[in-house]
Amino acid sequence: MTHMAPATMSLLGDKTASKLSFFPESASSFSGESDWVFWFISIVCILFFIPISVALFGFAWKYKKGKGEKAESQIDHNTTLELVWSIGPSFLLVVMFYFGAANYLNHRSVPEGAxxxxxxxxxxxxxxxxxxxxxxxxxxxxxxxxxxxxxxxxxxxxxxxxxxxxxxxxxxxxxxxxxxxxxxxxxxxxxxxxxxxxxxxxxxxxxxxxxxxxxxxxxxxxxxxxxxxxxxxxxxxxxxxxxxxxxxxxxxxxxxxxxYSTRGDEDPAAYGAKLYERRGCKSCHSLDGTRLVGPSYKGSFGTTRDLVGGGQVKVDENYVRESILNPKAKVAIQQGVAYQPVMPSYKGQLSDDDIYSLVEFIKSLGDASASSTPAAESQDTAAETPAEASSETAK
Ligand code: HEC
Ligand SMILES: [Cu+2]
CATH class of the missing domain: 2.60.40.420 (Cupredoxins -  blue copper proteins)
Incomplete structure (x- = not known):
């Protein structure tokens, strides 16, 4: 499982549960009721299914006519029997409906102070x-x-x-x-x-x-x-x-x-790596060069991207920032194949400091030859940061 898609969470399995258990662990105030209704409906169904099937096959066998014999129409019925087998089971249906509806309403009524x-x-x-x-x-x-x-x-x-x-x-x-x-x-x-x-x-x-x-x-x-x-x-x-x-x-x-409330004094790139895992970037962006739904971060910083609709853009701080806040503004093409513009916007979801950390993280994975950004540019970011960080604490 882990080798399938290295950048995503591997499949979970309930290894702590008993191998014989039919249901997953029962761990909430709802599970007892739900399981009860499930078993009630299943057992009623089985109790009806078996005799009906036996009678079906039994009668088909018993009344089978030989080849060439003329078919007869059905000539009689038994009113009492038909009323009993129609009305009787409908009481069971009412019971099922009652417990189903009561459980449903319980699920929809949130207790006060939750x-x-x-x-x-x-x-x-x-x-x-x-x-x-x-x-x-x-x-x-x-x-x-x-x-x-x-x-x-x-x-x-x-x-x-x-x-x-x-x-x-x-x-x-x-x-x-x-x-x-x-x-x-x-x-x-x-x-x-x-x-x-x-x-x-x-x-x-x-x-x-x-x-x-x-x-x-x-x-x-x-x-x-x-x-x-x-x-x-x-x-x-x-x-x-x-x-x-x-x-x-x-x-x-x-x-x-x-x-998990703040970055504290953790290094921005290291914190960016955590955000990459926690905020779902890793389901679409790999770190090892693999093309997933989106481009890999490996070696991307400092290179040039072709864009859908023509033109090019350098992968720098501004482009990364814009890609996070407004992903559809510039949609990248790589090796002639355009990416689907499916990345959600993280506007309002990530603080300025979070975005700064992600930029630093992506930068740290950049192309070694292109990593020497002009001094003016890196100074720019440095000047931006303390102001951003303080505006964050002020919120
Ligand atoms: C649903 C998949 C998906 C998720 C989740 C996602 N992205 Fe993207 N991302 C894409 C796709 C597809 C593109 C390329 C198309 C485009 O430019 O919009 C892209 C483009 C980018 C780019 C431009 C990259 C380049 O090399 O051109 C950056 C930077 C980026 N994403 C950062 C992030 C960050 C940071 C996160 C997490 C906070 C994230 N993405 C989450 C799919 C995703
Ligand atoms: Cu889903």
Whole structure:
């Protein structure tokens, strides 16, 4: 799985679940009811299916006529029998409808005071918005507390699906949809922060990204539930997945959010590399020269791009910045093949400092021969930055 598309999140698998289990783990206040209705409907269906099939084949056998015999019309019926087999089962249908509708209404009525998280779906990833400028692909919530997701899509229809919670809802462009749930228990923390830091350092050395599937815990050391896109949305739909981590207390969740709230004094290029992973750039842009949906960053900075509609542009700070905020302004052609203008705009989604960090990151992967940008140009950026950073803190 990992060798398929190096730049995307590898397929998740529920390796911690029992091999014999028919359902994924049951981990929310909805799962008991949903499973109950599922089993009720399935068992009723099987209980009817077997005798009906047996009678069908039995009678077909019993009343089979030999070749050449004349067909007869049906001459009689039994009113009582027909009423019983029509009205009797309809009571069962009413029961199914009642439980189905009651569950549905329960899913649509968000309890007051639910903890709110914004969700942005895009081709092909998720941005969970925790406020305070923290947008992260992982969904982090608190056990036993209702959580409400307010969801929208940047491009096509996606669908947010958490099998362990038995919840699924479409995420539609141009409007907000919502869902809520209450996770039963906290996710186990199976690795200490030091162990995680060591693994992250090793990944960095080997130039690969965190493998959730292989490790079965998050970069913060927690076990997780899978979160999938359940609406076919294009090329990398099957990789549009992320994880759900349930914290024991609100304080623990707040600490996690705080950890991701600012760049702090981290090096911009290193922080840009994190944004590249967290904000979904990696599903369309590779770092090793592979042409994915968009151009690879490898060696791109400092080179010249041919543009759709004629003309050329140098890949510099301004072009990268414009490409992030207004991707359709200049659409690149590479080796004579134009890219599809499918990149979503990140206007309002990334702070100035985030964009600066991404530019520095892309620059660090630039063509070595072209990396010596004229002094005036780099001074320009240097002058821009402190002002941008301070305007960011002022927000
Ligand atoms: C859905 C896929 C997709 C995602 C996600 C995406 N891009 Fe793009 N990007 C493209 C495509 C396709 C192009 C080329 C067409 C164009 O110029 O609009 C492109 C072009 C670019 C360019 C111009 C590159 C060049 O060499 O000409 C930059 C810079 C860029 N993207 C940065 C980013 C950053 C930073 C992110 C994440 C914050 C990102 N992209 C997310 C698809 C994507
Ligand atoms: Cu999708």
């Amino acid at each position: 903890y709110e998280i914004g969700v942005d779906a895009y081709k092909w990833g998720w941005g969970m918005n925790y406020g305070r400028g923290v947008i992260h692909p992982e969904l982090h919530i608190v056990a036993g507390e209702p959580t409400k997701l307010t969801m929208t899509s940047k491009d096509v229809i996606h669908s947010l699906y958490i099998p362990a919670f038995r919840v699924k809802k479409d995420v539609v462009p141009g409007r907000y949809n919502y869902m809520w749930f209450k996770a039963s228990g906290p996710s186990e923390k199976v690795k200490t922060d030091e162990e995680c830091a060591q693994l992250a350092a090793k990944d960095k050395e080997e130039n690969r990204s965190w493998d959730y599937d292989e490790r079965q815990f998050t970069p913060d050391g927690y076990r997780f539930y899978d979160l999938y896109c359940a609406e076919y949305c294009g090329t990398n739909h099957s990789q549009m997945q992320t994880v759900v981590v349930v914290h024991e207390t609100q304080a623990e969740l707040d600490a996690w959010i705080k950890k």
